Amino acid sequence: xxxxxxxxxxxxxxxxxxxxxxxxxxxxxxxxxxxxxxxxxxxxxxxxxxxxxxxxxxxxxxxxxxxxxxxxxxxxxxxxxxxxxxxxxxxxxxxxxxxxxxxxxxxxxxxxxxxxxxxxxxxxxxxxxxxxxxxxxxxxxxxxxxxxxxxxxxxxxxxxxxxxxxxxxxxxxxxxxxxxxxxxxxxxxxxxxxxxxxxxxxxxxxxxxxxxxxxxxxxxxxxxxxxxxxxxxxxxxxxxxxxxxxxxxxxxxxxxxxxxxxxxxxxxxxxxxxxxxxxxxxxxxxxxxxxxxxxxxxxxxxxxxxxxxxxxxxxxxxxxxxxxxxxxxxxxxxxxxxxxxxxxxxxxxxxxxxxxxxxxxxxxxxxxxxxxxxxxxxxxxxxxxxxxxxxxxxxxxxxxxxxxxxxxxxxxxxxxxxxxxxxxxxxxxxxxxxxxxxxxxxxxxxxxxxxxxxxxxxxxxxxxxxxxxxxxxxxxxxxxxxxxxxxxxxxxxxxxxxxxxxxxxxxxxxxxxxxxxxxxxxxxxxxxxxxxxxxxxxxxxxxxxxxxxxxxxxxxxxxxxxxxxxxxx
Ligand SMILES: Cc1cc2nc3c(=O)[nH]c(=O)nc-3n(C[C@H](O)[C@H](O)[C@H](O)COP(=O)(O)O)c2cc1C
Numbered sequence: 001x002x003x004x005x006x007x008x009x010x011x012x013x014x015x016x017x018x019x020x021x022x023x024x025x026x027x028x029x030x031x032x033x034x035x036x037x038x039x040x041x042x043x044x045x046x047x048x049x050x051x052x053x054x055x056x057x058x059x060x061x062x063x064x065x066x067x068x069x070x071x072x073x074x075x076x077x078x079x080x081x082x083x084x085x086x087x088x089x090x091x092x093x094x095x096x097x098x099x100x101x102x103x104x105x106x107x108x109x110x111x112x113x114x115x116x117x118x119x120x121x122x123x124x125x126x127x128x129x130x131x132x133x134x135x136x137x138x139x140x141x142x143x144x145x146x147x148x149x150x151x152x153x154x155x156x157x158x159x160x161x162x163x164x165x166x167x168x169x170x171x172x173x174x175x176x177x178x179x180x181x182x183x184x185x186x187x188x189x190x191x192x193x194x195x196x197x198x199x200x201x202x203x204x205x206x207x208x209x210x211x212x213x214x215x216x217x218x219x220x221x222x223x224x225x226x227x228x229x230x231x232x233x234x235x236x237x238x239x240x241x242x243x244x245x246x247x248x249x250x251x252x253x254x255x256x257x258x259x260x261x262x263x264x265x266x267x268x269x270x271x272x273x274x275x276x277x278x279x280x281x282x283x284x285x286x287x288x289x290x291x292x293x294x295x296x297x298x299x300x301x302x303x304x305x306x307x308x309x310x311x312x313x314x315x316x317x318x319x320x321x322x323x324x325x326x327x328x329x330x331x332x333x334x335x336x337x338x339x340x341x342x343x344x345x346x347x348x349x350x351x352x353x354x355x356x357x358x359x360x361x362x363x364x365x366x367x368x369x370x371x372x373x374x375x376x377x378x379x380x381x382x383x384x385x386x387x388x389x390x391x392x393x394x395x396x397x398x399x400x401x402x403x404x405x406x407x408x409x410x411x412x413x414x415x416x417x418x419x420x421x422x423x424x425x426x427x428x429x430x431x432x433x434x435x436x437x438x439x440x441x442x443x444x445x446x447x448x449x450x451x452x453x454x455x456x457x458x459x460x461x462x463x464x465x466x467x468x469x470x471x472x473x474x475x476x477x478x479x480x481x482x483x484x485x486x487x488x489x490x491x492x493x494x495x496x497x498x499x500x501x502x503x504x505x506x507x508x509x510x511x512x513x514x515x516x517x518x519x520x521x522x523x524x525x526x527x528x529x530x531x532x533x534x535x536x537x538x539x540x541x542x543x544x545x546x547x548x549x550x551x552x553x554x555x556x557x558x559x560x561x562x563x564x565x566x567x568x569x
Contacts, residue, residue: 004488007322011315012491012539015173016524017462025171026311035165035307037101037112039228041132041221041300044141049080052088052138052561056081056195060352060511061343063194066386071197071239074155076125078196079118082157082236083133085192087116087185090354092558099558103135104353105188106506108177108520113165114185115228117215121146121153121292130216130293132300138561143216143300146292152282153289155236156203158215159185160228163320164305167313175316177520179492180542182231183499184506184518188353190390191507193236195349200390201235203284207327208489210286214293222302225309229320231492234390235284325489333393337386340442341372341379345511352510354560359515359549364469366548368407373512374472377546378416379443380508387504395419396483397497397541398426400448400531401474402457402467405547409439412450416443422479431532460530461543462521470547471514475527476501480539498542509546519543 001009015023054077058069072078084104091102100110107113118140121128128149131140159182166174166181190200211230212218222228345352380387383395395418403409415436417423423444427436434448454468460475461467478494502518509516520542527540 001485002488004322005484005486007318008484008488008491009536011175011319011322014315015176017173017521019523019526023171023173025173026169029169030308030310033168033308033310035111035162035168035226035305036303037165038134038136039115039132039162039305040134040303041141041143042303044132044143044300047076047126047131047140047142049083049138049140050077052080052084054081054350055348056350058195058197058349060345060347060349060507063191063349064339064343064386066194066197066199069194069197074123074125074238079120079125079155080138082189082192082196082198083116083118083135084138085195085350085353086157086189087114087133088135088138089560090356091560092562094556094558095554101136101560102357104192104356105181105185105503106356106358106518107181107184108166108518109169111165111169112181113161113163113178114181114231115160115162116185117143117158117160119156119158119214119289121289122149122151123155128292129296130214138564141300144293144296144298146296148292150285150288150292153284155238156233157189157236158211158233159231160211160215160217161231162226162228162305163316164225164307164309167316168307171311172313172315173520174313175319176495176541179495180499180502180518180520182492183496184503185499186232186234186390186496187387187500187503189234190387191349191353191503194386195353196238198239199237201237202390202392203233203235204330204392205328206233206286208324210290210327213290216293216298219298221298221300223304226302226305226307232496323489323491325492330392335384337389338384339379339386340382341376343376343380343508343511347511352507356506356510357515358506358517359466359470359545359547360517360552361550362466362469362545362547363550364465366405366471368405369471369512369514369547371407371409373514374406374409375440375443375445377505377508377512378445381416381418381501381504382443383418385504388500391497391500393493395422395497396479396494397476397501398422398479399474399501400477400540401472402453403472404454404457404468405471410447410450411452411454413448413453414439415446415448417446418444420444425479426477426538429533429538434532456530460523460526461519461545462523464519464521466517466545467519467543470545472547473519473543473545475522475531475540476542476544477531477538478541479537481536494541502542502544505544505546514547515549516544516546519545
């Protein structure tokens with residue numbers, strides 16, 4: 001095992017919550033020390049984005065087939081909508097004198113470590129350069145002006161994380177939550193793009209160093225402890241002119257990369273011919289783009305997050321270095337698009353995206369949820385759906401589900417392997433008396449054990465009632481040790497895949513008229529013991545719960561952008 005993987009493994013094991021002690025965090029929360037949720041760079045030109053809140057026609061159900069949604073033109077209005085629907089504010093909540101913003105993308109503890117950047121070159125709607133999105137103001141800060149335009153660069157969105165925002169409250173485990181949030185943000189970006197008739201290409205070959213160079217994260221513009229770590233860069237395909245572009249995307253050019261493809265019932269390979277509606281634009285000239293960023297005119301210094309940094313968590317810097325990504329070759333892996341169970345929702349995608357919230361409490365006396373809704377939600381997280389089109393690798397995350405209240409299903413434990421090749425290893429690694437009987441023809445759902453699991457689900461999720469009062473809660477189990485053995489940066493990608501699945505569940509729950517909540521707090525090894533895992537081949541990396549929410553009537557809800565009176569139309 002190489003040294004970096006060793007550091008990552010140590011971090012992972014050290015930051016497990018256990019029944020008898022939580023991972024290391026601050027002994028008390030100093031609310032005065034809470035870092036500012038909204039980053040701003042002083043000294044930049046500001047580009048105001050047109051009024052947020054525009055409703056678009058596409059139904060949420062239509063996002064299953066995004067190629068049927070007419071592509072919007074690439075304008076400032078639509079680029080603004082993309083940012084708003086992915087990372088913008090969705091509401092303010094008020095309780096007494098306290099007021100806090102919610103966003104379209106969720107975040108552990110509502111701390112929002114993720115920052116978003118827009119990079120544009122050779123587009124008419126904005127000067128070529130690098131821009132930081134300020135979700136509070138729905139505006140762009142011009143961080144860098146490029147000297148010239150690079151045709152065919154399209155529109156790029158970059159994401160980074162301010163680890164301190166999470167570490168302030170959650171201590172050492174915070175790095176994991178930042179990665180979950182990145183996955184959620186990537187999911188949010190895909191739904192926002194699909195609503196506009198656009199699609200997302202994850203430029204997974206890029207190294208972290210190159211992302212930092214392009215976004216200006218390597219510059220001396222940040223206070224110590226408040227730097228941003230590069231996460232990922234995406235190209236938004238806006239299908240210019242609506243014309244078909246030359247190179248079909250679904251090819252593997254690097255034969256040395258041999259990834260297993262899912263096969264068998266409920267699993268299909270994607271091939272070159274399956275997506276006649278999605279086309280590659282010209283390959284991005286990464287070198288030329290980086291040169292533009294390096295020779296461009298940069299402006300602005302990051303404002304202080306106004307935190308004292310009372311505690312220090314150096315292990316987060318250590319793991320961040322060990323899990324930093326070099327430039328890599330990535331396979332062009334995809335599966336055949338298949339939605340086995342159609343969405344029946346009638347709300348628009350913009351409505352669903354803006355109404356997404358985390359349930360704080362569930363109605364533990366709810367009648368069982370309809371089985372069709374349950375199956376649809378599980379079908380929606382399979383890698384064959386449009387929601388995972390920008391995810392370029394075979395699935396590594398599988399679900400173990402505590403069913404509490406679902407029509408026609410015995411309460412108990414179920415499994416949803418998201419890759420047929422994982423079925424046997426999962427069977428071999430879990431308790432021998434699990435039943436592994438398939439319960440649905442449409443999705444790879446297996447019954448493992450019948451019996452009330454409410455108490456155990458609550459206990460392993462840090463005693464949180466949201467895991468037991470719901471219709472179902474679940475653990476996302478990763479193919480762990482083998483994945484990170486030679487490529488420690490894949491540790492982050494496993495959490496991103498979890499976040500992506502979580503984002504699908506959040507939105508699907510809203511579409512089904514109920515609600516979800518991500519659960520980052522769970523007792524890792526208690527979950528592993530419950531399932532029968534004896535080593536690190538599989539590890540649970542995220543939990544989630546879905547049910548009928550109970551509203552807290554004491555909270556007032558205010559409009560997302562009511563504070564921006566004079567915003568341009
Ligand atoms: C990675 C992650 C972990 C979370 N963990 C928990 C948790 O353990 N318990 C909980 O009640 N909420 C949890 N949440 C929900 C957040 O508190 C919620 O997203 C945040 O307060 C913002 O609210 P919103 O989702 O309604 O926008 C989690 C959310 C995410 C994204």
